[in-house]
Amino acid sequence: MTPENARLARLRGGLAAVEVGARGLEGVARNTACTRLRAIIIAGLTPSEVIEKVFNETGDAMSPFAMTLSQAFERRMLGNGGSSLLTAYREKSLLSQIEVKIASVEDMAPGDSPVARARRVTETQRLLDLKLAGDPRAPNLILSPRMPLEIVGVSHPVELAYLIASDAEPAYRVGVIKSFADRGGKTDRADIRAACREAAVGTMALRQHIAGRGRAPEMAVDKVDLVLRAPGSFNPRLFAQMRAESELASLGRALATAPADLDEVERLLPAGGTLADPTMIERLPNNYRSACKEHCALWERCRTHALAAGQPIVLGDLAAEQLAAAGSITRALDLWNGRGRPPENEAEATLMMALREAGHVLDRIANG
Numbered sequence: 001m002t003p004e005n006a007r008l009a010r011l012r013g014g015l016a017a018v019e020v021g022a023r024g025l026e027g028v029a030r031n032t033a034c035t036r037l038r039a040i041i042i043a044g045l046t047p048s049e050v051i052e053k054v055f056n057e058t059g060d061a062m063s064p065f066a067m068t069l070s071q072a073f074e075r076r077m078l079g080n081g082g083s084s085l086l087t088a089y090r091e092k093s094l095l096s097q098i099e100v101k102i103a104s105v106e107d108m109a110p111g112d113s114p115v116a117r118a119r120r121v122t123e124t125q126r127l128l129d130l131k132l133a134g135d136p137r138a139p140n141l142i143l144s145p146r147m148p149l150e151i152v153g154v155s156h157p158v159e160l161a162y163l164i165a166s167d168a169e170p171a172y173r174v175g176v177i178k179s180f181a182d183r184g185g186k187t188d189r190a191d192i193r194a195a196c197r198e199a200a201v202g203t204m205a206l207r208q209h210i211a212g213r214g215r216a217p218e219m220a221v222d223k224v225d226l227v228l229r230a231p232g233s234f235n236p237r238l239f240a241q242m243r244a245e246s247e248l249a250s251l252g253r254a255l256a257t258a259p260a261d262l263d264e265v266e267r268l269l270p271a272g273g274t275l276a277d278p279t280m281i282e283r284l285p286n287n288y289r290s291a292c293k294e295h296c297a298l299w300e301r302c303r304t305h306a307l308a309a310g311q312p313i314v315l316g317d318l319a320a321e322q323l324a325a326a327g328s329i330t331r332a333l334d335l336w337n338g339r340g341r342p343p344e345n346e347a348e349a350t351l352m353m354a355l356r357e358a359g360h361v362l363d364r365i366a367n368g
């Protein structure tokens with residue numbers, strides 16, 4: 001066990017480490033100011049695991065319908081030797097009629113045993129090395145690859161949907177498959193950005209592998225591929241080579257602070273305190289945002305605390321921004337009603353005027 005692994009095992013306090021995966025790591029970049037989430041992920045846990053094992057509550061699981069849809073769509077894309085995926089690339093002329101080499105890492109080492117998982121890593125690395133060596137046998141599509149991503153000296157395995165490269169390209173790009181429907185301009189941009197960030201986790205792992213072989217990590221380009229579902233069907237809509245510089249940068253920033261985060265978490269907890277203790281989890285500073293519900297199973301607990309503390313964020317992002325000068329809903333109400341302390345600075349005075357003006361407008365609308 002490396003010293004870092006030992007530190008993290010101590011922090012988990014007897015809880016078994018789980019595979020955080022690309023989705024878990026991507027979640028850190030969604031709320032970089034949340035020490036609680038970063039601590040949980042760095043320690044090798046997930047918010048769902050903490051809810052179940054530490055708070056003994058039921059996790060915020062994906063709805064069975066969404067889960068079935070997601071699994072069925074992914075199976076459709078990756079099943080049959082990846083033929084649907086290959087067709088999608090051919091239709092866009094991103095792979096030619098002779099670029100048909102497909103390798104399924106899952107088929108090489110199926111199952112969930114530690115041996116099968118380790119074999120999937122070595123098989124993926126072998127295929128990546130073929131590409132790096134310019135070997136013409138290197139596959140054009142690698143399905144279900146598994147790669148290690150090292151953070152704070154600890155290896156986190158990341159399983160991805162697929163990797164893609166034409167024969168002429170020197171390295172692979174990461175592809176993600178999402179079952180939400182492509183609705184053109186109406187597709188939620190936040191969902192697309194999250195999917196790209198998830199793929200970018202894979203790009204980071206690819207870059208680490210390439211760097212480990214003494215080559216330039218940037219050979220793995222900062223572009224990712226996204227497969228969505230056509231509305232009302234299981235037909236794929238391929239969005240190839242989507243720019244992911246900002247997703248890579250935000251992930252890089254979020255994960256680069258991990259060693260300092262580990263030191264900070266150890267400092268924040270009292271001697272002997274671990275993440276297996278619910279009071280210790282709640283001791284870690286959080287940063288509740290409206291979007292927490294979309295990616296973190298702890299959102300209800302964090303929202304309850306935000307509500308108890310009168311944090312404006314419980315009224316939404318806009319209210320949080322506008323009431324920032326007051327710091328709490330109670331203080332904002334005091335400024336509005338003229339109760340409590342007078343404004344303590346210019347920002348509070350401006351807010352007081354704005355709240356009173358809004359109050360007058362509301363009064364005129366309500367009473368004519």
Ligand code: SF4
Nearest residue numbers: 034287292296299302
């Ligand atoms: S729900 Fe809580 S722990 Fe999760 S990201 Fe939001 S503030 Fe952090």
